[in-house]
Structures are given as structure tokens and as C-alpha cells.
Amino acid sequence: MLPFARVAIIGMGLIGSSLARAIRAAMPTVQLVVSDADEDVRERVIQLGLADDVTDGAGAAVVDADLVILCVPVGAMAAVAAEIGPELSPDTVVSDVGSVKESVAKVLGAALPGVHVIPAHPVAGTEKSGPDAGFASLFQGRWCIITPPPRADAMMVEKLAEFWRRLGARVELMDAAHHDRVLAVTSHLPHLIAYSIVGTASDLEAVTKAEVIKYSAGGFRDFTRIAASDPVMWRDVFLNNREAVLELLGRFTEDLVALQRAIRWGEGDTLEALFTRTRAIRRSIIDEGQDTEKADFGR
């Protein structure tokens, strides 16, 4: 039996449109109603045939849905919640895909009292945005972290978990605050640093932007991929996971300054020891199936 018969997706960017495609592929009998605040996006979704119905407003999309998934930037959650609140049925589960969970849980909990709010975060995506960037296999083999609030209905949580498993994801339950700390390390800090270094590189005088682009295969290239991610989504991530990110940034800067000092004083052993240690972590990530062994060309 399907965990949910009628699903509404609000926001049809990379993740929302991937979700629609994945649902179509894995659970073709699910009734799928979607919406997006942007008229161009709604039109494109109709052209692509991604849903059974595309509504102008978010409120109309959630009527009679038994699962609503908010796929909007974290900072837009409150407005969308206010819009859909009056249209929800008592048994509807409201979930999301945001990269920050504690603030989302707070916002949705406050805006939707009495509703089954069960935030979630599929750790998957690419640097692309928009409904054309999505694809059905995005969640295959990736983790989806569900962060049930205190006193969440266990049956509803299990239904949501089953839904994600059917889309190919591996599901893990986690406390929202811990989620935010883990993702600060594995995702938020890497993004912030990538954005920062790409900014630094494009502001130099002695080296031209054309040269930076031309010789980017030396390593810089990989940072630009990350730094091409959606600006609004990431702005909201940093504003909403402020404490964890700032705490981590402090540690990172400390470690970087120590390396800087080692370079200045020619302490080769310190450098080599760190560079050897980091290599082992790469090995573990490949063993865990979170990346392929295949070498990346160009350095």
C-alpha cells in the first residue's frame, strides 16, 4: 500500500521537480499537485508534464493532500505555512526538504498548530537550479534525515520514512539540533568556504580573472562548482544555522592559521602529517558509497 495517495509539492526548483519525477517513477498512482510562486516555473512544469495539477497558489495545492512537502528556501517557509494552514486536513503530514532543521521546525510548528509537522532533509542535490535541473534518480542511495519534533506521531513518521525509502533514499532519524551541527560540517561550511575563495580569486589585481578561469583545473574548478549553488537558498541556510556555522568557522580559522604559521616557518613535517591524515578520510567516503573511486581529472 502507498504511504500517501495524494501529495502536494510547494516549490518546483531542483529538489521539488526531482521529487515530482521520482514520485512519478516510483509511485505512478500517487495524485500529484504542485505549485510555485513563480509563474514561469509553473508554466515550465506544465510543459514538462511533471504533475497531475499545477495550482497558482500554495493553498489550493494542499487541499485534500495527505502529504505536503515544502521545497522552498528556508527563509520562505513561514510565508508558505501561513498560506497553506487554513486548507490542511487534520491528518495531513507537512514536511519539507530544507538544509536547516531546528529553525524550520520552530517556524512550521508555530504557524501550523495541531498539524503533523515532520521536517526532513534529503542530503542530495547539484549546483543547478530550477525545474529543468531535476531528475528522478537524485535521491537514489542518498540519505534522507527525518527530524521528528517531540511528541511526533510515530505512525506518521514511519509513513514519511517509507515514502522516502520508495524514492530510493536511505532514511535516518535525528534530533534537529544535532542535524544542524552535522550539516554545518558536511555541507554549510564547505559551501561558505567555496563561495569565499571564489570571491577572493575574482578580486585579485596581480592575477587576472581570465587566468584564474584558464588554469582552474588545478583545483579551483571544484570549488566553483560548489559556489555555483543557488544564492537565495544558501543565504537562508547561513542566516538560519548561524550558531553552528559561526562556531565551526572559528575552529576552521584557527586550524588554517596554524597551517599558515607552519608554512611561514617551513615546518614541513606538520604539513605532511595533516595531508597524510586527510587522505584516509577520502578512503572512508568511497568505502561508504558516498562517492566513486573514479579519479577526477585536472589538477
Next chain:
Amino acid sequence: MLPFARVAIIGMGLIGSSLARAIRAAMPTVQLVVSDADEDVRERVIQLGLADDVTDGAGAAVVDADLVILCVPVGAMAAVAAEIGPELSPDTVVSDVGSVKESVAKVLGAALPGVHVIPAHPVAGTEKSGPDAGFASLFQGRWCIITPPPRADAMMVEKLAEFWRRLGARVELMDAAHHDRVLAVTSHLPHLIAYSIVGTASDLEAVTKAEVIKYSAGGFRDFTRIAASDPVMWRDVFLNNREAVLELLGRFTEDLVALQRAIRWGEGDTLEALFTRTRAIRRSIIDEGQDTEKADFGR
């Protein structure tokens, strides 16, 4: 006509062994003699049939060669130069593939007076090391930067350029000091930061190493690839391009601290403006053919 008839490669790691394979593929009549300080590597090179002859010492490899390419870590150049010096013919060109050029030019120039020393740097590679990691197409479409010292023989420089073009590389001439500044941005700083963040992440208490590995698809994964690069090679890069790296690190830290402040004070516009600007650079790198449009999975 072949630019060089007899080529010696000293050091058969990722780059040296790729070079051997590429020469075999593009110029099969070239006589290829190679050497490596590590006996296991020499044995593996024989098993793989990568050269016409494999010598125990570097000196024996360069006898009668008209091109010698040093593919050893930058810090090992002086010792190798001392070893091969007495065996070189007056018309031999000695080049290398090091990621730092000013210090290499100085070391080789001092150790090999009267020899045609023409340093070069193919901006290509992967995070893998050793003779099994190499492949013939590594230099295809990549840039090879040649940094001729003052009063270098123009004919010899052109022969070296032609040699790299035959291996599929695009050749550019550049001043050594400028090369070191450009590569500090496009390669050295990205590597240092990747090593640093992977180190920071593996030292946390609140988040376990298993969690970091499990959820690495959020962005961290891409840093671990870079941080899996050869430890000794990279130690030598930082020790030998100290000034350019330190200068750049200062700017990077400044920019990062400004971002940190924007997060602390909730300045969303500052964040969004930077994140939008960095996206355009990604576009240029794809247009330049230095990376593919294909999205990278998992974020």
C-alpha cells in the same frame, strides 16, 4: 620530425607514468628510459611495460637523452639534478613538471650550469598517486605552462612546446614568478583550504567522524577528493611557494572574516550578492572547456 628522439623520465608517479603512456601513444618511436628512486615503483613500471628501459639510478637514465623530464616532488629536484648533472650531453634539455616554478628554476639553474634548463608545468592531474594511477590522455586539452629562464634558447623552448602539444596539451609561455602567483590562486590555496577543512572536520567532538563521512554528499565530499592528493608533493609546493601562498591566505582570511560578520549580523544581502557573483565564474569555466556542464550529484 620528432622534437626529441630519446626521452628520460625521472620519477614514475602519477605524472611521470602518464607522461610515459602519453609518449608511447603519441610518439611511439621515441626511445624512452625511465627511473624512480623507489624499487617497488621500478618493478611495477617494468611489469606495466611503460618504457624501453628502466634504470636503477637517475644518472644512468639520462645518458644520451635529448630531453630529461624530472617528475619528482619539488623538494627532491636538487638531489636529482646533482645525480644527473655529470651524465648530461651539452644539447640535452632538462625540464620538469613541478607545480612551483621560480624555486625550481633557481635550484636547477644552480645545479646544472651550462645546461638547457627549461622548467614547465602541465596543469593536470588527479588525486591519485603512483605508476598505476597514470593514463595516456591526462594532458589532453589541458594547459602546459612553460617558464623559460632569461636567455633560454628559443629553439629548445619551441621543441619542448611542440613536444607537449603532441601529447595533447595547449602550451603557454609565462614568467616563473607570475606562474607561481597564478597557481597559488587556482591550485595551491584551494588545496590548502581543502586539507584544512578536512582536518577540522575530523577533529570535532559533537559530530562523529562516521557522521561526517555518512553525510559527506552535502559538499564536504568534494573537498576530500582534493585533500587526498599526494602529501609529499603538496608539502613541497607550500614550502616552495611560500610568499605567494601566504599573501593570498591573508586576503582569503580577510574575506572569510567579512562573511562571518555578515552571518553574525544577519546581513542577507551581502551573502546573496557574493553568492550570485560567484555563480558567473562557474559559467566562464564551463565556456572555457575547463570543466563539463554535467551536474555533480549529491549535495
